[in-house]
Amino acid sequence: MISRLLVANRGEIACRIFRTCRELGIQTVAVHSDADENALHARVADATVRLPGAAPADTYLRGDLIVKAALTAGADAVHPGYGFLSENADFARAVLDAGLVWIGPPPEAIETMASKPRAKHLMGLKPLKAVTEADLPVLVKAAAGGGGRGMRVVRHLADLDPALTAARAEATSAFGDGEVFVEPYIEGGRHVEVQILADTHGTVWTLGTRDCSLQRRHQKVIEEAPAPGLNPELTHSLYEMAVRAARAVDYVGAGTVEFLIADDDRAHFLEMNTRLQVEHPVTEAIHAIDLVALQLSVAEGHALDPDGPPRARGHAIEARLYAEDPAQDWTPQTGTLHRLTAPPGTRLDTGYTDGDEIGVHYDPMLAKLIAHAPTRAEAIRRLAGALDHTTIHGPTTNRDLLVRSLRHQEFTSAAMDTGFYDRHLDALTAPAPDPYAPLAAALADAHGRSRFGGWRNLPAHPQSKRYATGGEEIEVTYHHTREGLTAEGVRVVRAAPGLVLLEVDGVQQKFEVARYGDQIYVNTTPLTALPRFPDPTTQQLPGSLLAPMPGTVVRVAEGLTEGSEVKAGDPLLWLEAMKMEHRITAPATGTLTTLNAVPGQQVELGMLLAVVQPG
The missing domain is CATH 3.30.1490.20 (ATP-grasp fold, A domain)
Structure with a gap:
């Protein structure tokens, strides 16, 4: 039996596996890069081993270091999680050759x-x-x-x-x-997959279908189980193909067989993922099972029930919460995650806690929220409501996009496909800040200050504050009076640093306010407090291209030098951050007058990369 498990991964999936290990009484070992020294997965493990460096190639992709870490820490098994080395046959062989238990399929199956x-x-x-x-x-x-x-x-x-x-x-x-x-490339198809689980005794389970059609950059955003709207014949065909794929390679453990379903209901095989999937919680929810516990049981040689898995009940939906800005080409965001809490009754899988730093080295996924209900409509409503009431204080996220996606008629009617965001992204990311959020922020900040705000000729002279939100600058005014704080068009019922109550047209509205420096969060609306007079030294020349994130310059367009003529939209250089490559393009047609980037250069957020003079 497994007694001490090393997880060859980080973040959310490592924390997820550790949770099951604690329930089973298995001790845990984490590996961490220098950038992850204080990460949650390293803090919750029973023991940790450092992998020197920060880049994945130097740390989480170094199978030799991870095997050495397992032996040094006295682990007797290794779970690869997903990503990194989870589908690397050589790593699986190295684990087995070291006398350790490998939580996954045979290396030959992985290789194929x-x-x-x-x-x-x-x-x-x-x-x-x-x-x-x-x-x-x-x-x-x-x-x-x-x-x-x-x-x-x-x-x-x-x-x-x-x-x-x-x-x-x-x-x-x-x-x-x-x-x-x-x-x-099949346009307008649905991305549907089948979860399988196989043991060493010849039993292969199919654990239903999942729909993962809502994707950005070919990466899933919202997943659900079972996949809605599949006819019984198609579902049966998907099960048969999934089992055939598993048996063809003598598969053992958890895996997923993925398909693209065309408009004519024909299924096109995409790939088989020989690991646990990010979206496995929706399958766990409808079958009332723990897939990680079953992975460990299979690795210990136990047999699955030959009569099949528990019957599926209800519907489950998962949303991936990313630190990214969907309105700005899905640009990853970095910084301090001041607070992350989800409402009770919703499953939250995450690798972060309050105060953690979101860096540039790894995937920008913050968490997954999962809702389970008797019907699909109820599951959608629960998850959208839970996201609406999830507190996120920190970098920009895709939370609003997720809520709008779940409530979109195309999704609620199960008519979505992989082109969903190509068609609807602009509408789904249109700014919609609460119009009273800036006033609430100003009143919360003004609470407790002098009634007159310093000596003035007119005690009721209005006070003003400026905020940036939704791409706009907003100025709000209020008054200090003998009766307290007042504002035009509303009745201020209460104003305290963390809570403001406003009555608008006879209806009281509650605004919870949190402030971290110049960053303010009013319910779900983020604001940036602006200085009364802008600092002229922060102004940039027209056509300036600033780094949208910290990262590494991986390429500069061939032949590009200062003085080059460029066209609007031409790629100028590429940044790598959070495991993705991001293209920086010319904002206008004109002349490249400044180029401050070379391959291999590390850049910080807001650094001037280039200037294109229009005309």
């Missing part, structure tokens, strides 16, 4: 299925060898790994070579393997 071209060949499919105009659009895809990294949609032949170059670079950085391939 982790390479997307080999997996497709096994299932009777072939990737494109030469792309012609008639094949477009196509998808460039990393042969190893997943999570949307190393993927590019190509709609014009001229874009194919740049897409291949970018995908190889991103795949090498994320997985240590730059192999990519090209396959037809």
